[in-house]
Amino acid sequence: MKLWLLLGLFVFSTQFLLAQGVDKEKLLEYYESQRYAEAAQYLQSIYPEDTKDIKALTQMAYCNMMSGRFPEAEKNYLKVNAIEPHNIPVLFSLAHINSRRGNTAKAKAYLSEIIQLDSLNFSAYKQLAGFSDTPGARLQYLKKANILNSTDPDIAYDLSMAYRETKQYEKAYDVLETAIGADEDNFTLQQAQLPVANQLGKYKEVVETGEKLLKKNTDVNVINEMGQAYFYLKEYQKCITLFKTLEDLGVQNEGTLYFMALSYRELKEYDYAAIYAKKTIDEGISDHTALYYTALGGIYEAKNRFTDAQEAYKRGLTFDNSNTINYRLGLLYDFNLKQTKNAVTYYHLYLKNKPDPEKEKEQISYAKARIISLTGQKQAGMK
Known part of the structure; x- marks a missing residue:
């Protein structure tokens, strides 16, 4: 939404001075109180239906869009697009309107047109990734957006998830590492990096990062990754202690119980190992099996x-x-x-x-x- 608001403010600041018949103070009052529907009606009362004034059409389109009157907004923007093709802010607005109305095919078409006009447009690639029908296409758009802005947290997170799905753990780790470097307090990115680091055998890093994160917020996923790291570091008692906290909270799962069973086995506490092996089996059986x-x-x-x-x-x-x-x-x-x-x-x-x-x-x-x-x-x- 920030993108559309910025575009609107740009339109407002550069196109506010419209025809001589516009009461600028009245229009400004509508804007300041966010009464966009009234602003659109006011402008439409001044300009004829067949006006070709681009500034007026753009302003009416923006007001209609901000008030949720998408059919009217689209009609206005299409008129602008017909008079002045290849206007990137207008194409973004048309993409947004069609996205809000559930017409993703049209939204994608407008975003693709933007890329044809500006092959380095980060926002267009970012939005196209969200509209992609296939994992391959989504990955390509995410990669392009990440190249254009490697520190954007949303793109870094989504791209790392896409890499994880295809088991490209090193790439997933590197993407997150770059974004975290630009925002060291981003809990979401650091949490996303933990399972990737575990896959790469960076167990000490998982423990160190996890300890820092748990000081800020007790998170089940962080505990889960730390517990696994402790197991692979052969710190079995620490693994058991961490996973026992999850069991006490009632949020254990098949995986956490399994690591507890293995840890007890390694500590030669076979009675407990057997208990948790049975718990693992029970947890793995669905009520719907x-x-x-x-x-x-x-x-x-x-x-x-x-x-x-x-x-x-x-x-x-x-x-x-x-x-x-x-x-x-x-x-x-x-x-x-x-x-x-x-x-x-x-x-x-x-x-x-x-x-x-x-x-x-x-x-x-x-x-x-x-x-x-x-x-x-x-x-x-x-x-």
Whole structure:
């Protein structure tokens, strides 16, 4: 938004003196009180609809844009652009308006035009990076913007993230190092550098930087990176102490518990190592894991890969004794694998787990009917 405000102030300062009929004091009052909609209406009341006065059109466009009347603002700027093509401030304004209205294709087109006119325009590259549809295009725009302004914190952060995603850790580190050099108190940039430094084996640096950052603000991500660095520095007790603080706060994760298990193992405290190994396993299991295996089993069934479906369903049961899986296994054994005994077993398991009598009325009746059919029993109650 700062860019558009600066452009507006520039327009205001250089184009304020419009036609002789404009009440300059009245217009100035509108600006100072940020009553841009009233300023736009006032200017439109003075100038005819078909005016070709560029200063007047630009001023009306700016007022409409600042008041959120984007269709009117775009119409005014397009008139200016038709009269005076290749006006970079006007193209930026048109890009902004289309961006705010969700028309990214048009916004990108205007920004691309700016680059054609000025290949060194940092702001255009920065905004194009945000509009990029593919990681490759985004990376190229970010690299160009970073070359033009290597100390811009937003570009440095985004470019470092792009490099991290492609595992170009050295480049990510260097980009952040340059930006941090220009702003040594930038917590965000230093925090972003910690995982990259860990990847590069700069463990002592991670600890030193992390200690400084924790004095300013207790941050979970910083603790996480420091804990890993301590582990690789073989300072296992410090690793455990740090990660224990996360566990006490209830913000532990699979990774932190894993490093604690390994640290206890290295310290030969095997009982604790076993406890945290089990905690790691529990943390790594999602509440939805059984559901995922149910979906996988269904996919295999649809592809007639019945043995794979069977394995997927049974794997799901190791995470949760799901009624849905028991029922589907009953059907699978019944109709696809032709294993009557197993089908009956899983139909019984389904009924034994007391499915909802209202929501699963049809499945309950069907399971009972199939048990009778397959076993010759007269009744198949809940067992």
